[in-house]
Structures are given as C-alpha cells and as structure tokens.
Amino acid sequence: MKPFAFSELLAHMSLIRQPSAMACSLALPMGAALLSAAWLFLARAQETNEHGLAALLDGSGFVRIPAGEFMMGSRNGKPDEQPVHRVVISKGLEMGKFEVTQAQWEAVMRRAHARVAPGEAAEASAPSHFKGPSLPVENVSWHEVQQFLRMLNARDDRFEYRLPTEAEWEYACRAGSTGDYAGTLDAMAWYESNSGGQTRPVGRKEPNAWGLYDMHGNVWEWVQDWYAHDYGEERPAAGPASGSYKVYRGGGWFSSPADCRSAVRGFNFPIDRYDSVGFRLVRTPK
Known part of the structure; x- marks a missing residue:
C-alpha cells in the first residue's frame, strides 16, 4: 500500500x-x-468504505443515469469522432460514480487468484503501477476487466455489472452538455497540467451534472465496444459487432486538454495494459 x-x-x-x-x-x-x-x-477507513467493494454491492457507489438522447461525436474533432449523429439511450441505467479503485479490484480478484502462490496472487490482484486503495485501478487489459466482471457478477444475484457501451459513456460524460467538456476542465479533471505525473484518488475533483467524477482525466476508461475508424452514417448505439481494437474514453493523467474532451476516442488491443487505462462500471437489474 502506498504511504498516505x-x-x-x-x-x-x-x-x-x-x-x-x-x-x-x-x-x-x-x-x-x-x-x-x-x-x-x-x-x-472512510476511504475504504467509500471506494471499497461494499460501495459497489450496496449501490452507494452508483448514480442513476436517465434515458434520453444526445448528439454523439464532434464536428471539430478528429476524423473518428465524425459524423456527429443522434443516439437514443432507450433505458436508464446506473453508472459508477467513480472509476473502479484498487481496493475494489483487489477485493474481487484476490478470490479469483486464491489458488495461486501467494506472491503471484498478490501481483495478479494488485496490478497497478501507482499504488493506493483509493487510486483508480490501471494497468489492466480489457480481457482482465471481463474476468473482474465475471467474479463480481457471481457475488450479486440482483444486478448485472458490465462496461458501458461507448454511446452510454459519452452520454453520461456529457450529462446534457454539448461542448468539449462537461464543465471547467481544471475543476473536473486530473490531466497533464495538474496531475503531477500520476493518477490521483478518485472523487477529488468536481463531478459533472449527473454526479459522475473523473469522467475527464485521471485514467482512460475501457468501454464495451469494438473500435471503428468513423461512426458511419447510421452507427448503432451498441457499436460494431467485431473488430481488432477495444475503445477507451475520457483521457488520463498524462493527457492534453484535447484528449480529455467528451468526444475523444482512444483504442488498443484488448490484451494490452497501460498505467493510464482503467474502467468504470454500469449495472442493470438481472
């Protein structure tokens, strides 16, 4: 554990x-x-309660995202953010207030590696480069996130936990806003100018209008979708059915302001790990 x-x-x-x-x-x-x-x-103890496993299972770590519609993408952004198109989020959902923390990851994944040698289990369940229970977990691949989800879903018979789709993520990030950011970037985000070259504890900046923290900056966040080089004329809300790369969103601790915009898209192979990429949960009733 990193000294505090x-x-x-x-x-x-x-x-x-x-x-x-x-x-x-x-x-x-x-x-x-x-x-x-x-x-x-x-x-x-307070941080463990707010950002530990109990906050996921008792629902206190989630906020309700209403159904609605929005314009996805950016006319002035990168080519893969175009064309701007209307997306309908037909059902409300619950999204994590915070990026998944190291305390939450370790609480779930230590059980997954219980039969592995102690040293190997500790390494597998504590993969992050920057250490601290309330820091976002990072250095986890998209596939490893799927293992986390399987383990978490096995512990709760009321809700299904998953990654947000790319459309759900941008809709929630914007929270009704239409500009580059959901508010003032310095007030909402840890990025290249203020992070000090590392991740920061979740929830220390201002939330967006729907109560979500760190949607801009801190760590990029894996989403469910495969990557496509543009949205196409009739891009479905669920994204493409297959591909080579998985998408992550939101920018990270080292990102420029341009790469923390609501519409910006990152992508890489689902087996890859980075100390700037983590994730956030969505849950829906089973």
Missing part, C-alpha cells in the same frame, strides 16, 4: 478540520502524534 501523507489527508478529507493556531500551540508532541495517527486511521 498526512498533509495530503488534511488537504483532501472533508471530515478533518485544520486545528487552530491556539490548539497547535497547546498540544503536546506525543498527544499530537497520537491524534494524527487516529485521524489517519479514520480517514483510511
């Missing part, structure tokens, strides 16, 4: 208040150290 600096804890955990100058002057060194340790323990 107490200064970062104070800066980011809303339940912790900065002590007053008088309190600091009166505190004994030993008492301050014990208090700091207690705060750190509580903060880590």
